[in-house]
Amino acid sequence: MSDLGKYAPLTYFQLMEVSLRELLVEKGVLSERQIEEAVADMRARGSERGARVVARAWTDPAFKARLLADGTAACQALGLEVPALRLIVVENTPAVHNVIVCTLCSCYPRMLLGLPPEWYKSRNYRSRVVREPRAVLAEFGTVIPAQVTIRVHDSTADMRYMVLPMRPAGTEGWDEERLAALVTRDSMIGVALPTAP
Amino acid sequence: MGGLPAGPVQRTEHEYAEWERRVDALMVLLSGVFGGKRLMTVDELRKNIEALGPEAYDAMGYYERWVSAIAQTMLQRGVITTEELARKMLEVERREAG
Amino acid sequence: MKPVEPLFRPGERVRVMKAYPLGHVRTPYYIRGARGVIERLCGAFANPEELAQMRDGLPARPLYRVRFLQREVWPDYRGSCDDTVDVEIFQHWLERT
Numbered sequence: 233m234s235d236l237g238k239y240a241p242l243t244y245f246q247l248m249e250v251s252l253r254e255l256l257v258e259k260g261v262l263s264e265r266q267i268e269e270a271v272a273d274m275r276a277r278g279s280e281r282g283a284r285v286v287a288r289a290w291t292d293p294a295f296k297a298r299l300l301a302d303g304t305a306a307c308q309a310l311g312l313e314v315p316a317l318r319l320i321v322v323e324n325t326p327a328v329h330n331v332i333v334c335t336l337c338s339c340y341p342r343m344l345l346g347l348p349p350e351w352y353k354s355r356n357y358r359s360r361v362v363r364e365p366r367a368v369l370a371e372f373g374t375v376i377p378a379q380v381t382i383r384v385h386d387s388t389a390d391m392r393y394m395v396l397p398m399r400p401a402g403t404e405g406w407d408e409e410r411l412a413a414l415v416t417r418d419s420m421i422g423v424a425l426p427t428a429p
Numbered sequence: 430m431g432g433l434p435a436g437p438v439q440r441t442e443h444e445y446a447e448w449e450r451r452v453d454a455l456m457v458l459l460s461g462v463f464g465g466k467r468l469m470t471v472d473e474l475r476k477n478i479e480a481l482g483p484e485a486y487d488a489m490g491y492y493e494r495w496v497s498a499i500a501q502t503m504l505q506r507g508v509i510t511t512e513e514l515a516r517k518m519l520e521v522e523r524r525e526a527g
Numbered sequence: 528m529k530p531v532e533p534l535f536r537p538g539e540r541v542r543v544m545k546a547y548p549l550g551h552v553r554t555p556y557y558i559r560g561a562r563g564v565i566e567r568l569c570g571a572f573a574n575p576e577e578l579a580q581m582r583d584g585l586p587a588r589p590l591y592r593v594r595f596l597q598r599e600v601w602p603d604y605r606g607s608c609d610d611t612v613d614v615e616i617f618q619h620w621l622e623r624t
Binding site: 250267351354 | 454462509
């Protein structure tokens with residue numbers, strides 16, 4: 233499993249990772265196989281699950297209502313495996329735009345969107361988006377008009393949040409798969425809008 | 430840290446290194462997300478990250494903080510001892526150097 | 528162990544305690560002392576302050592989403608006067624106003 237050290241000496245923290253892992257395996261706390269499977273599971277999770285949820289909500293009003301009432305149950309009803317996820321989905325409307333942050337650490341709906349982007353975990357995003365969301369969104373190229381209310385959601389405790397973006401115009405009659413391709417990870421965090429058709 | 434002054438958001442995407450993915454896996458497995466025995470809580474991890482102090486945010490990378498916090502939590506829980514960790518780190522170092 | 532009973536209902540006005548204890552706390556500094564409105568009861572959860580200290584955090588206690596007007600949280604807020612920040616806060620950090 234060790235791919236380190238062949239090309240460069242291990243850093244102190246890489247050394248700690250290898251050592252900690254080997255100790256835990258030796259003690260029977262974890263197995264190499266479990267670790268490999270967990271790595272593979274997370275690697276395979278991009279934001280497609282989230283995009284699927286959004287596309288279904290755009291095409292199925294009953295599902296959308298369920299999603300907004302109980303995000304986790306709705307995802308499970310879609311057959312998605314989302315262990316340990318307590319999900320709240322917040323809906324963008326012409327009057328309200330939502331954006332997600334975890335100011336305290338980096339809580340993120342990983343089971344739906346995969347590993348968070350580096351910027352989401354950064355000091356700069358976490359400090360500023362809660363205080364000046366419009367300026368931060370503008371840095372992402374997203375300009376929210378003054379008459380639209382912005383809600384920042386700080387996931388400080390057990391719930392995880394995902395934005396349900398507005399369905400882009402010009403997508404009438406599109407099937408779910410085609411719609412899902414428009415739904416970017418950043419639009420489900422709230423720093424961007426879905427791709428226009 | 431919400432509301433503190435800070436600079437523009439750097440939007441570079443990060444390609445995760447294998448060791449970082451393994452730290453992530455340790456965190457997920459040890460906190461019992463995939464079933465199995467829960468050997469620690471994310472709350473203990475977060476507390477141990479906070480205990481690193483504010484300079485750690487600038488000096489250490491994200492997964493460097495996490496691997497330190499996981500190790501501290503395992504030590505606090507008595508799953509491993511400092512002596513075991515020291516000996517293992519020396520063993521790995523020698524092996525990688527050889 | 529039976530969870531702690533919820534004290535607040537959606538729509539009620541609350542204030543976040545302006546306290547700065549040691550230990551692991553999930554109530555952000557920026558919101559302490561702020562006044563807001565209960566947006567929803569999220570459910571009952573084990574107390575993270577206790578979980579962080581390797582205790583079980585029981586009985587579970589109510590966790591709320593509380594909505595705050597940005598212009599009331601930040602003195603220099605420049606944005607729509609309706610903009611909000613919604614934060615999850617445990618019951619023991621909230622007082623009725």
